Amino acid sequence: MNNETLATIARRYACRDFTEKMPGVGELQAIAKAALAAPSGVNRQLWRVIIVRDKKLIGELEEEGMRVLSELPDKSAYERILSRGGKLFYNAPCMAVIPTGKASPEGAEYFDCGIIAQNIALAATSLGIDNVICGLSCVSFAGSRKDEFKARLGFPEGYDIGISVLLGYASKPGKPHELDQEKVSFIG
Numbered sequence: 494m495n496n497e498t499l500a501t502i503a504r505r506y507a508c509r510d511f512t513e514k515m516p517g518v519g520e521l522q523a524i525a526k527a528a529l530a531a532p533s534g535v536n537r538q539l540w541r542v543i544i545v546r547d548k549k550l551i552g553e554l555e556e557e558g559m560r561v562l563s564e565l566p567d568k569s570a571y572e573r574i575l576s577r578g579g580k581l582f583y584n585a586p587c588m589a590v591i592p593t594g595k596a597s598p599e600g601a602e603y604f605d606c607g608i609i610a611q612n613i614a615l616a617a618t619s620l621g622i623d624n625v626i627c628g629l630s631c632v633s634f635a636g637s638r639k640d641e642f643k644a645r646l647g648f649p650e651g652y653d654i655g656i657s658v659l660l661g662y663a664s665k666p667g668k669p670h671e672l673d674q675e676k677v678s679f680i681g
């Protein structure tokens with residue numbers, strides 16, 4: 494069985510090498526609209542969608558993130574990024590940053606962040622815009638420049654980083670991961 498939605502889902506993959514080409518404003522507006530259509534627990538919509546197209550700011554977030562990662566006792570994430578070329582944001586020209594407020598029960602907001610991120614990823618893929626969901630973007634907001642970045646990005650009071658999605662165009666084509674049908678079972 495196939496249709497346009499299933500084909501988009503099947504085509505999406507994590508892009509980790511972007512060109513400098515910026516997605517168009519109309520496309521980014523369509524992606525933002527798709528983000529806002531995401532479901533959230535009790536329709537709390539505790540997120541914001543901040544589309545960052547400022548190369549200098551993305552560079553500063555990346556530099557701070559790498560610094561924070563390098564200082565963590567567990568160096569595995571830092572080393573993984575180094576093995577992928579040392580770029581936390583893979584030269585992406587655009588970043589959809591999703592700050593979130595605090596939900597009750599505690600932590601429930603992160604389900605919502607995951608869902609909005611997937612809406613962004615699938616909407617982007619449907620428009621031919623490559624992307625990768627970037628949980629590690631949180632480290633850019635975990636160091637001494639946290640408050641400065643939150644202010645520059647316009648996070649509402651009491652909001653913290655939830656997740657980000659990097660957007661742009663792949664410098665070389667990638668492919669989706671293999672599907673493991675053994676993880677699926679039917680009962681009845």
Ligand SMILES: Cc1cc2nc3c(=O)[nH]c(=O)nc-3n(C[C@H](O)[C@H](O)[C@H](O)COP(=O)(O)O)c2cc1C
Pocket residue numbers: 505506507508509607625626627628629630668669670
């Ligand atoms: C919640 C979440 C956080 C992620 N964070 C990162 C990240 O910080 N950096 C990265 O390169 N990929 C990140 N990814 C992408 C995953 O590594 C990727 O989806 C996974 O390896 C499967 O590959 P695929 O997306 O190509 O199918 C994240 C994915 C999810 C769902």
